[in-house]
Amino acid sequence: MRQRVMRVAVVAVLVALLLLATPLALGIQTSFFADERAELERAARSAAVHVPPRFVVGDRVELPLHERGTDLGVYDLSGRLRDGSGPRTADSVVRAAQDGVVTRGRGDHQMVVAVPISVEGRVIGVVRASSGTPQVWHRIILAWLALAGVALVALATAVVVARRQARTLSAPLEALSAKAAAVADGDLTARAEGSAIAEIDQVARIQNTMVEHLTRWLDHARHFTSNASHQLRTPLAGLQLGLEAAAAGPDAGLRAAVTEALEQVRHLQRTVDEVLRLARATPRPGGPTAARPAAELVEDVECRWHDRFAAEGRRLSVGVEPGAGGLPIPDRTAEQILDVLLDNALRHGRGTAEVAVREMGGAVAVDVSDEGSLKLGPQTVFERGATTSRAGSGIGLTLAREMAEAAGGRLTLARTAPTTFTLLLPVAEPPPSHE
Incomplete structure (x- = not known):
């Protein structure tokens, strides 16, 4: 160059x-x-x-x-x-x-x-x-010799200036090439730096944007397996319990057990759909999705988790403020996030777990709390692997926040003692009526 x-x-x-x-x-x-x-x-x-x-x-x-x-x-x-x-x-x-x-x-x-x-x-x-x-x-x-001397001086000056300009032009391109080679070798943290040349700066910005998009795509692909296994674990456990109860119980309870197992299978199908939607490389927040009234959704969640909390000698309480129960919210997203929060409360919390639904000016807030305390900070707790223990994989809260943001909402740690998470979801628009 x-x-x-x-x-x-x-x-x-x-x-x-x-x-x-x-x-x-x-x-x-x-x-x-x-x-x-x-x-x-x-x-x-x-x-x-x-x-x-x-x-x-x-x-x-x-x-x-x-x-x-x-x-x-x-x-x-x-x-x-x-x-x-x-x-x-x-x-x-x-x-x-x-x-x-x-x-x-x-x-x-x-x-x-x-x-x-x-x-x-x-x-x-x-x-x-x-x-x-x-x-x-x-x-x-x-006179010609004098003219030739002046020309040689001009040529030497031009060579010096050309070398300096060549260095000025080539140095940013060489640095840009080195960053591109580092990205090709797998270093996705490499970013091109700015220079004094606008055209090269534009190429550097485009390359940095490309690397950032590539990093996000690879993160989606890398996390898909762990996200799927984490979210599928809970409905599979419920399905296993239902089938075990059907196998051990009398014939009179077989229909109820099979009905419960079928409900777990449907929930499992919804879980698979939601995880696959989240695994898209470029999720579109606020896109069209199925919605249900908040009260109906938390009742279904209570039905799925009541027996599991009771088996641990703990109580699950659900409360809906007046005026908030009829507000429609994205059902699959809300179900998956509440499953993560309740699973987290069951594994790491203690005492009574409470789910409270309230209206917040065009949005629905769902508080999930228990009587335990949390030592991690509001940001650290959502880092992937931050809460890893023998009882969990440490990705549930990270996945829950990603699902909330993909739906146009937000998941935050409201209090550390007692541990309280707040899920804020936009109210879904009702589907157009066909008369």
Whole structure:
């Protein structure tokens, strides 16, 4: 990743430098030659001013000082060099200037400028100025070397900046890749961290969301077996007791025992349906579900649990406040949660267990209490495995809270002494009537 980013950046800088330096180098060459021609013309014009009118009759000419390396000569109309330096006879550039126009040209590795000498509108001679092109090329090459040095400095700066930018871009991606690899290796706690790049941050957020959803799905799948075994244990125990009573009792009680066993089988079927609904990867709180009046539901729960509490020498009491018994609540969810709470009271509590139903402004509150006390805190008690003992698996209260939340309700520990749990469920909407 870093090498690719650096390669792209360096190539882009090289292309930009070539596109910029090539015309600039050509411009330097053209400018230097143009400057040299202009300098030669200035020298020739300056010399032409110093040529006296009696030049035509043989007077000498005192040429002005000029730059070293420049040849400056005065020619008469016959093409003979009268003074200065240059070819002994006029070349084509000098002959062209005899027509009264400034002439520029090139000779043998030279640049030549010829300026006519005019007196009263008549050309009496020509001043020729020339210099060697190698001198101009020397200056051009020095300028090109300076330009190349600047380009190398720009390229080096670009490499440094490209390395820094490559590190800035690749470091978050490498960290994101490492977190993804950790998740692939089974570490579902790995989360991608933020960076200074918005696009990479968005990818990191999406990955974290994906891992969180995956974690929840795996938790549902991982807990399904333990949830199912926990919830099926109670109705299976009741079914076993009923069948044992039918096998040991007289024929007169056989029908009642079988009826009780059938009721336990129906309850077992409802338990299986509820556990499977809860095991869905994405439960939808508040979805459509069967509902029954709260009073009718707790009466059925009392019937199932009365004998089991009596067998332990304990009493189960149910109370419904006026106005709360007719409110419909999700029956399967409420049944499963109450089964967990009563099983917990039977195994870990003592004394009389009470179930109280009351109305709370659009919701139904069900309090399940006993005369025991709880040492765990309101949050710890609902952690999976927090109450594990030889008499239980430690997942019942966790499962009960999950079922309550899946139904849009809430299960809390109201008091630790005496132990009291409060189940708050929304009142279910009555099904539409068909007239």
